[in-house]
Amino acid sequence: MTTAKTKIGRRSFIKRSSLAGGGIMLSFNWLASCKMSPEEVSQLPEEWFKINGYLKIADNGQVTILSPNPEGGQNIKTSMPMIVADELDVDWKNVIVEQAPLDTNAFSFQFLGGSQSIRRGWEGLRMAGASAKAMLIAAAAKEWRVPSDEISTSAGILQHKASDRSATYGEMASAAATMKVPEEIQLKDIKDFTIIGTSQKNVDGHKIVTGQPLFGVDTFREGMLTAMIVHPPAFGLKLKSIDDSEAKKMPGIKDVFTIKVFNDGYEKAFFDTRTFNEVAVIVGNSTWEVMQAKKALKIECEPIESSTESRDRFGRKWEEHTPSGLESTTNHYAQMEALASNTATVKRKDGNPEAAFKNAERVIEATYTAPFLAHNCMEPMNFFADVTDEKAELIGPLQKPELTEQTLSARLGMPIENIDIQMTRLGGGYGRRSYAHWLVEAALISQKMKAPVKLVYSREDDMTDGIYRPSYRATYRAGVDKDNKLVAFHVRTGGIPQSPLHQNRFPAGTVENYLAEDWTIDSNLTVGSFRAPSSNFIACAEQSFLDEVAEAVGKDPIDFRLELLERAKNNPVGEENDYDPERYAGVLKLVKEKSGWENKEDGVSRGVAAYFCHNSYAAQVLDLKWENNKPIIDKVTCAVDCGIVVNPDAATNLAEGGIVDGIGNALYGEITFRDGVPDQNNFDTYRMIRMREAPKKIDVHFVESDVSPTGLGEPTFPPIFAAIANAMYKATGKRHYRQPFLKDRELLG
Amino acid sequence: MAAFSLKINGSQHEIDVDPTTPMLWVLRDHLQMVGTKYGCGIAQCGACTVHLGDNAVRSCQLPVSSVGDQEITTIEGLSENGDHPVQEAWLEVDVPQCGYCQAGQIMTASALLKKNPNPSDEDIEKAMNGNICRCGTYTRIKKAVKMAANTNQNS
Numbered sequence: 040m041t042t043a044k045t046k047i048g049r050r051s052f053i054k055r056s057s058l059a060g061g062g063i064m065l066s067f068n069w070l071a072s073c074k075m076s077p078e079e080v081s082q083l084p085e086e087w088f089k090i091n092g093y094l095k096i097a098d099n100g101q102v103t104i105l106s107p108n109p110e111g112g113q114n115i116k117t118s119m120p121m122i123v124a125d126e127l128d129v130d131w132k133n134v135i136v137e138q139a140p141l142d143t144n145a146f147s148f149q150f151l152g153g154s155q156s157i158r159r160g161w162e163g164l165r166m167a168g169a170s171a172k173a174m175l176i177a178a179a180a181k182e183w184r185v186p187s188d189e190i191s192t193s194a195g196i197l198q199h200k201a202s203d204r205s206a207t208y209g210e211m212a213s214a215a216a217t218m219k220v221p222e223e224i225q226l227k228d229i230k231d232f233t234i235i236g237t238s239q240k241n242v243d244g245h246k247i248v249t250g251q252p253l254f255g256v257d258t259f260r261e262g263m264l265t266a267m268i269v270h271p272p273a274f275g276l277k278l279k280s281i282d283d284s285e286a287k288k289m290p291g292i293k294d295v296f297t298i299k300v301f302n303d304g305y306e307k308a309f310f311d312t313r314t315f316n317e318v319a320v321i322v323g324n325s326t327w328e329v330m331q332a333k334k335a336l337k338i339e340c341e342p343i344e345s346s347t348e349s350r351d352r353f354g355r356k357w358e359e360h361t362p363s364g365l366e367s368t369t370n371h372y373a374q375m376e377a378l379a380s381n382t383a384t385v386k387r388k389d390g391n392p393e394a395a396f397k398n399a400e401r402v403i404e405a406t407y408t409a410p411f412l413a414h415n416c417m418e419p420m421n422f423f424a425d426v427t428d429e430k431a432e433l434i435g436p437l438q439k440p441e442l443t444e445q446t447l448s449a450r451l452g453m454p455i456e457n458i459d460i461q462m463t464r465l466g467g468g469y470g471r472r473s474y475a476h477w478l479v480e481a482a483l484i485s486q487k488m489k490a491p492v493k494l495v496y497s498r499e500d501d502m503t504d505g506i507y508r509p510s511y512r513a514t515y516r517a518g519v520d521k522d523n524k525l526v527a528f529h530v531r532t533g534g535i536p537q538s539p540l541h542q543n544r545f546p547a548g549t550v551e552n553y554l555a556e557d558w559t560i561d562s563n564l565t566v567g568s569f570r571a572p573s574s575n576f577i578a579c580a581e582q583s584f585l586d587e588v589a590e591a592v593g594k595d596p597i598d599f600r601l602e603l604l605e606r607a608k609n610n611p612v613g614e615e616n617d618y619d620p621e622r623y624a625g626v627l628k629l630v631k632e633k634s635g636w637e638n639k640e641d642g643v644s645r646g647v648a649a650y651f652c653h654n655s656y657a658a659q660v661l662d663l664k665w666e667n668n669k670p671i672i673d674k675v676t677c678a679v680d681c682g683i684v685v686n687p688d689a690a691t692n693l694a695e696g697g698i699v700d701g702i703g704n705a706l707y708g709e710i711t712f713r714d715g716v717p718d719q720n721n722f723d724t725y726r727m728i729r730m731r732e733a734p735k736k737i738d739v740h741f742v743e744s745d746v747s748p749t750g751l752g753e754p755t756f757p758p759i760f761a762a763i764a765n766a767m768y769k770a771t772g773k774r775h776y777r778q779p780f781l782k783d784r785e786l787l788g
Numbered sequence: 789m790a791a792f793s794l795k796i797n798g799s800q801h802e803i804d805v806d807p808t809t810p811m812l813w814v815l816r817d818h819l820q821m822v823g824t825k826y827g828c829g830i831a832q833c834g835a836c837t838v839h840l841g842d843n844a845v846r847s848c849q850l851p852v853s854s855v856g857d858q859e860i861t862t863i864e865g866l867s868e869n870g871d872h873p874v875q876e877a878w879l880e881v882d883v884p885q886c887g888y889c890q891a892g893q894i895m896t897a898s899a900l901l902k903k904n905p906n907p908s909d910e911d912i913e914k915a916m917n918g919n920i921c922r923c924g925t926y927t928r929i930k931k932a933v934k935m936a937a938n939t940n941q942n943s
């Protein structure tokens with residue numbers, strides 16, 4: 040067994056480190072609230088006993104486990120409680136799962152993002168289960184007057200073999216709730232897990248397939264009003280005035296006004312991005328009536344002025360420049376091309392790349408570009424708010440509730456303890472719901488209307504409101520010597536308005552002479568995290584380029600990568616390489632084996648790619664046939680190393696999702712602009728992947744591992760862009776440098 | 789405003805709304821039946837799919853005034869206890885990720901199987917192509933539709 044200190048008294052430190060976003064973060068916060076006085080216990084409902092902040096046990100042996108983090112399809116609402124239940128030693132069938140409220144005293148890191156829920160939750164969840172089990176054992180030891188180390192547990196039963204006594208957790212729950220929280224607890228050996236590593240069904244499955252209210256947009260309250268926004272039609276414009284004379288007269292309309300999301304002079308935190316700070320709002324009785332009034336509202340806009348704003352990223356300040364003007368996609372690409380050959384900042388340099396390129400036998404060069412992407416969560420942005428002078432109640436889907444709560448507190452001038460945020464299931468997030476300006480908007484609207492309000496964005500509002508995946512460009516150069524050995528590597532990349540460079544990732548560390556540099560271009564288009572931020576472009580560029588280099592030097596693309604990784608393992612270049620070459624090689628070897636790499640069927644074109652991001656490794660082989668000028672994707676084989684897999688079938692589902700999503704964005708995803716106006720505003724113009732274009736088969740294989748789990752929401756997404764590009768090259772003989780790869784798109788496939 | 793009497797999931801409902809109101813919003817706002825989802829409002833995503841008689845239709849493009857005495861079935865009324873073969877197959881395959889589009893997927897799939905109890909892959913792709921799943925559960929959806937078809941065949 041593993042003994043772990045529970046570290047009582049370190050609560051404040053632990054909270055700070057979680058906000059800093061790095062380092063060791065253990066979820067011990069519940070310890071502060073889990074010891075209850077006898078008075079509190081007697082006040083509990085007769086049949087339930089709260090053992091700690093994560094769980095309570097009923098006298099019939101049922102266990103309720105709170106799932107702390109927002110659920111957006113990554114299935115952590117099932118997987119996180121599984122971890123608690125395993126250490127607690129209960130039968131999963133007797134577990135009821137509930138979504139925890141936002142409670143910074145009871146939980147830490149209630150975030151959805153960066154594939155971090157399981158990784159960061161792992162130790163805390165295990166301790167929550169293990170310490171509750173220890174309290175049950177302590178209660179039994181006291182009652183039976185036997186040493187606690189003679190008591191064993193299994194599937195919700197406590198047993199003392201020597202005296203032939205046993206009790207259910209339910210029978211001992213009342214006494215356990217009064218036990219002292221142990222200062223040291225024993226965690227299970229990995230080989231003793233009984234629930235972790237087994238496939239368990241989605242705890243919300245029945246509710247989903249029967250259409251029960253689960254999502255924020257399903258929220259209903261008696262007397263609730265519906266609100267929608269109207270924002271300027273183009274980036275680079277701001278609201279000047281509104282003419283609400285027609286809209287106000289329309290049936291069911293209660294009020295029309297404008298709101299400022301953030302006050303002038305407020306220093307925005309990292310996730311406080313809002314494209315149009317002032318928006319018009321229409322409030323009415325029903326969605327359809329408000330939608331009609333939206334059409335009747337006239338707004339006048341004026342150009343924004345360029346500005347520089349100080350922003351705060353968890354205590355670190357940065358200046359955000361927003362230029363004026365109406366931007367267009369054609370200009371964006373021209374700007375990137377001009378700047379790409381101009382200035383750049385060197386981020387890493389190993390050896391002497393200039394000389395190495397000069398002396399190289401051959402230099403291979405290629406340039407890749409990618410457009411802005413919209414998140415297009417199927418559930419449009421929405422939030423419910425009921426704000427009074429005393430308190431604010433908010434219900435809806437969001438990814439960073441703790442940070443949003445701070446933003447709202449500042450905006451309303453209301454203490455955090457008077458704000459209650461309840462998390463609903465997210466109808467997709469992918470990063471977009473980290474930027475919860477709509478929560479603030481809902482609160483301001485409710486405050487003004489003095490009524491409960493549900494704010495709902497139309498699909499068009501959702502898609503044209505900004506916070507996109509940035510547009511990117513990267514130029515790669517590889518120098519090879521006369522023996523076809525890679526001797527120099529250069530990447531110069533940038534984006535609007537962010538760079539996608541990760542200078543210490545593969546193939547850094549594998550090449551003697553290496554140069555990585557980047558640049559950025561300011562824009563008034565807002566951007567934000569989008570599933571595997573920046574990796575979702577740079578993986579495609581890098582892995583497409585390595586395919587081209589492997590071909591140029593006459594090597595098998597998997598063997599070529601494995602040779603580089605061998606160098607990184609045995610004799611790495613440089614001090615800081617952000618990956619473990621053995622684990623990276625491990626997924627490549629596994630995908631090679633499982634895809635039958637050596638035995639490709641006739642008529643099948645095959646591409647491979649691999650990537651490491653968000654602490655996990657993924658490698659993919661994609662098989663396609665080229666028919667009627669389109670790819671028909673037969674099969675994707677995927678190997679993943681994310682450490683211990685908590686819930687294998689759910690993990691497989693998530694890996695499959697990353698692959699399908701990646702193929703869709705690679706082939707079709709694009710939002711373009713003319714004079715600041717998005718060309719796409721709904722699914723008739725924004726092309727999403729549909730069933731027919733998805734792979735016929737996806738085989739996901741996990742590397743067997745006893746390493747603590749890492750994330751899975753993101754890592755299978757970036758490499759598939761390159762796997763399909765490389766497979767399409769095999770089919771057509773044409774390299775794909777510019778996303779989306781299929782420009783001549785049919786909207787309905 | 790006008791009065792309508794609608795037969796939904798076997799029950800009669802009286803409502804008084806603007807006749808242009810799409811059934812999507814009648815269901816969601818006026819009857820608090822929120823299983824039917826808003827996704828695009830222009831019949832491009834399928835999240836709002838319901839049955840009008842035996843046909844799968846996009847309720848965001850179905851004005852209440854056009855329904856007449858045709859029966860509407862929503863996800864809430866597809867089965868008594870969530871035990872329609874399609875729902876059961878969805879649970880068995882554990883299809884959903886975020887789950888938002890799944891009611892619409894299930895309604896399209898169940899209408900397909902009613903008309904074509906033994907669909908080919910091509911039939912399934914054709915019927916389901918109007919339903920977007922942003923999370924990318926398409927391979928599981930297809931598997932679940934086939935499983936439900938087999939259940940129907942064997943029962």
